[in-house]
Amino acid sequence: MGHSHNHNHSHKEIKGKNLLISIVLNTAITVAQVIGGIISGSLSLISDALHNFSDVVSLIISYIANLLAKKEASIKKTFGYKRAEILAAFINAATLIVVAIILIIEAIKRFKTPEIIESNIVIWLSLLGIVANGFSVLLLKKDSEANMNMKSAYLHLLTDMMASLAVLIGGLLMKYYQLFWIDSVLTLAIALYLIWVGYDLLKDSFKVLMLFTPDSIKIKDIVLEIQKIDTVKNVHHIHLWQLNEQETHFEAHIDFDSDIKLSEFDVILNAIQDILFHKFEINHVNIQPEFGKCDDKEVIVQD
Structure with a gap:
């Protein structure tokens, strides 16, 4: 069996320190907004705090996954922890959706019985959320473009910054126009947006975890x-399948029309590796050569 591994792909170094800074900032925001939400009676502020709490959890998960992904492989862990970041992305996306469902339920309850809200607290704390989350978004933006785990953390922070902006607008409307029902409407809007941004990430990370064929590669074209x-x-x-975002693996049986030498197979294996890497960005290739073997010749065979 021939195996080749192309080392030309680059593993982008992710800055764990930026995640750590974001964790500290979001912990402070969460505590402040929970206290402020209880004092002011604002559900949208509490919902923003709940979203921030999910941010803290997701950022901690992302930080741990980032550290684990850098650990070396071993006899008992031949792939190391390379899938830790994909698992973190899946968990983070799932928490976004769960939080959204909780917020929808609470928004509907509050919409039926709107309450008078202390809008000044809402305004100042939402401003705090915008500034702190905006800074965190800038810290993670570059890394989010090349890493699914960091993208999940980045999306959490970006949506929370937008949620804080919505809460600020709501606070101003409540202060100057006494539109207290807007608090429930904003909460509902934040929740629906969370579902929208979380679904794609949940779907993409689920596909990688389930070893599905990458959407960008057509097996028939490879054949x-x-x-x-x-x-x-x-x-x-x-x-x-994809092991993670940097490594795409391919394995197959190849039936030859003649009984070639091992040295000839090595030349063909190198040619296959070049084709798969340059045309399909596949960097791990494992080929089982065959001649005259009576086995199933279907492209896809259930093991």
């Missing part, structure tokens, strides 16, 4: 490319 190589008769029993 056609490999079968263009001389002496290759058939490509079958294919598995294609």
